[in-house]
């Protein structure tokens with residue numbers, strides 16, 4: 341499996357970056373890139389560094405890093421650069437057409453993990469020294485432009501920014517939006533069984549939210565004032581907090597940079613405080629999303645609800661509550677950990693993208709979180725479930741959590757030879 345994983349990553353390598361999957365995703369995606377770089381680091385330090393460098397090269401002048409960098413023309417993906425029009429923003433990167441939205445801040449903990457794995461620590465430290473300030477600027481962008489109420493919790497303005505694209509979490513928000521019916525040609529559903537992908541109507545909402553942001557030339561301030569989708573996402577904010585922590589560790593390793601360390605420590609304290617007072621729902625026994633636009637909590641449980649474990653956010657009692665909820669709702673013996681949405685809910689769908697299937701990147705985060713909190717046995721199950729599912733179903737994009745499904749040789753869903761599944765397999769098996 342290790343050889344196969346390396347072959348997949350080599351096969352998906354383009355000049356300087358890795359595509360997530362040949363049949364579905366022909367560009368560079370931000371959070372994919374971070375997970376992929378950690379896998380590359382296990383067999384080629386230079387490739388891993390190049391992956392990160394290419395992404396940072398596409399950073400905007402205000403520190404923003406886009407969710408997709410459109411390196412090459414491709415007619416196999418919709419919506420492409422001509423729909424997104426990043427050039428509308430005055431500070432957009434002129435060399436790289438991209439989207440005008442972002443994805444979770446993976447780069448802090450990616451750099452830390454790459455350094456742990458690196459054989460040549462001297463080169464690795466030099467690489468960090470040369471690039472850490474760009475990642476810091478990305479965090480500064482989030483705290484200065486994505487937190488209008490100065491709470492230490494940043495918002496996302498599009499479901500694609502969350503990474504958990506079509507989770508049932510967003511359904512109540514879409515109900516508040518009057519999106520037109522668009523005329524467009526989807527590419528994904530001509531390649532993948534439509535029952536595994538978001539619906540046409542969902543895509544109408546996705547495009548409409550982008551059109552509103554475009555009308556304002558992607559101005560953060562205008563988006564905060566008028567986007568119908570404005571959410572504080574525990575997964576996104578956990579990854580920011582985890583990455584803050586990594587940046588502090590790495591700056592300390594480098595020496596100096598006291599002003600940046602102080603700033604990160606201040607952001608960190610504020611974020612952790614608000615996170616626990618605003619996003620922990622003790623009745624549900626889980627962290628939840630908050631709908632800033634409509635000023636109300638989104639009281640649903642998904643795999644994102646447990647991601648604060650990865651960032652050291654819950655106290656011991658809260659962690660205990662999270663683990664109990666995870667085991668009760670997601671942890672049945674007939675189920676692989678960890679479904680992306682509450683399996684006890686009516687909206688759970690084990691086949692459909694982020695409405696139920698298992699994703700390896702979430703499992704990787706939860707594995708590390710459980711380990712950090714001392715839940716060794718459960719962490720071990722998270723890891724062995726991940727490896728077993730990859731063994732049985734192949735290096736796919738996402739997986740049915742029902743164990744019974746695999747008796748007939750069923751495969752995974754979505755893209756095949758999926759880069760982060762391969763990359764995180766390499767990382768998981770080496771920890």
Ligand code: DGY
Nearest residue numbers: 369407418500505528
């Ligand atoms: C897609 O095209 O489904 C991607 O996840 C968007 O980021």
